[in-house]
Amino acid sequence: MRTIKGWCPGAHRPMMSGDGLIARIRPRLGRLTTEQVLGLCDISCTHGNGIIDLTSRANLQMRGMVEANHAMVLDRLAALDLLDADPSVEARRNIIATPLWHSGDMTERLHHDIVACLPALPDLPAKMGIALDTGPTPMLGAASADFRFEQGGDGALILRADGSNRGWAIDADDAPQALIEMAHWFCNTGGRMAGRMAHHLLTTPLPPDWETHLARPMTNPLQAGRLNEAQIFGAPFGSLNARALAALVTDTKTTGLRCTPWRLFLLEEAETVADTHGFVTDANDPILRAHACSGAPACASATVETRTIARVLAPKHPKGLHVSGCSKGCAHPRPAPLTLVGDNGAYDLVENGHPWDQPRKRGLSADDLKTIPD
Ligand code: SF4
Structure with missing residues (x-):
């Protein structure tokens, strides 16, 4: 193995x-x-x-x-x-589908066709993925994906490169071929160096025909x-x-x-x-707005416990709390109102920032955390 x-x-x-x-x-x-x-x-x-x-x-x-x-x-x-x-098919099957798909709908059909075409894709960076956000309303905008199938603002099926707010109108039958074409374009224009589609688009414009249809605004997740x-x-x-x-x-x-x-x-x-x-x-339970990675001892990079302390602190910090075992921030690589970051067996405190931002306080113990004002 x-x-x-x-x-x-x-x-x-x-x-x-x-x-x-x-x-x-x-x-x-x-x-x-x-x-x-x-x-x-x-x-x-x-x-x-x-x-x-x-x-x-x-x-x-x-x-x-x-x-x-x-x-x-x-x-x-x-x-x-x-x-x-x-194993190579499993590694490529980075597909996320809207959870509200139903039997026989566009999402199920696209999933079947896209899985069948995976062997024809070029070698892409391992983290790249495909979103099938073709339910009644798009909701996967914040989920990690590089190639997004959605219903555009005018109801047409679009393939949207992550990082653009416009997509390429396609027929459902042509979806696999469009995906293959966009994946080859990504590789042939140096995308592997950028790693992800949105990063690549910061320096490399898409072909104009792939940005003709505005994407629909995202709805709130479930x-x-x-x-x-x-x-x-x-x-x-x-x-x-x-x-x-x-x-x-x-x-x-x-x-x-x-x-x-x-x-x-x-x-x-x-x-x-x-x-x-x-x-x-x-839905209003504050524990659902608290983020915590597996922390110590489950993750070898962590020097502090994360989830027990997050459970204790969550009700006091309902606007948002992140307890991260180290500055990598796996559980929530985004800002939070209060972020506690493990470092050398103690916690650093970051306000309205990422785990890797400059802390306002350093070296707090688990007991110190219980007295942080909300
Ligand atoms: S943030 Fe650090 S400690 Fe937490 S899971 Fe990721 S690598 Fe491990």
Whole structure:
């Protein structure tokens, strides 16, 4: 088995972290059947540490796997139809879909066609991805993607390069070819050096024909709570306890789970239950506005604990809180009203900034943090 620290961890190529190997699973269209959820939870408890991350690209990461179990995990994921047989296809399947797609719609059709064309794409930087934001209203604007399929302002299907507010009007049948063409343009114009599409567009203009149709304004992402027959649950810090998730899925008698990039997951046709097993149904719960990476000891780069302290501080800082194990800021690489950054076993305090910005105070203990005014 090949493990690469710092690599985007796929199921075939897990990444080592402080709590063992991380294996990323990319559910097709972000959906798992109930059977797949229960199977994955069992794998996590049997071969991992019982924690599954819900990522900002609407994927799932099994944590805490030991190397000796990797082959068995792959077999079990394959039996659940949660694994591409070909590691190179799995690595390229960086596709995020609107969570509100339904059977037979444009998003499902595009997903089928785009997956089929992945082998024809040039080699792109590993972090590049595709958004299928073709539901009733676009909502994936803040989710990481470089090639965005959307309904334009005039209702036409567009392919929009991330970083431009205009797109290229295409027929749905031509979507794979348009994607291949745009990906080749990116590579042939030096995009690999820039790394991502939006960065590349800062110096390299798109062909004019690819910016003819204005994109629609983004709507707000989903919120925790009921949505018709479905129930949307918040997962604090994007962390799913596998036993709790299995119990919730069983109790709600749901038909399937859909991942979102907002630390929320949607259970289809879910019955209302009194015990939500620690998952959040109140959209105003301040824990949903608190960010915290896995911190110490799960991440080898961290020198401080993050999530317990974030849970304690979140109600006092409802405007937004970020506790980051180090200045990399994985959980929220954006400004927050209050950011606490681990450094050499203590916390630095940044106001209205990023984790890597100049702190206003340094060297705070966990007890000091409890007295910070809101
Ligand atoms: S921000 Fe630092 S400590 Fe937290 S997960 Fe990322 S690398 Fe690890």
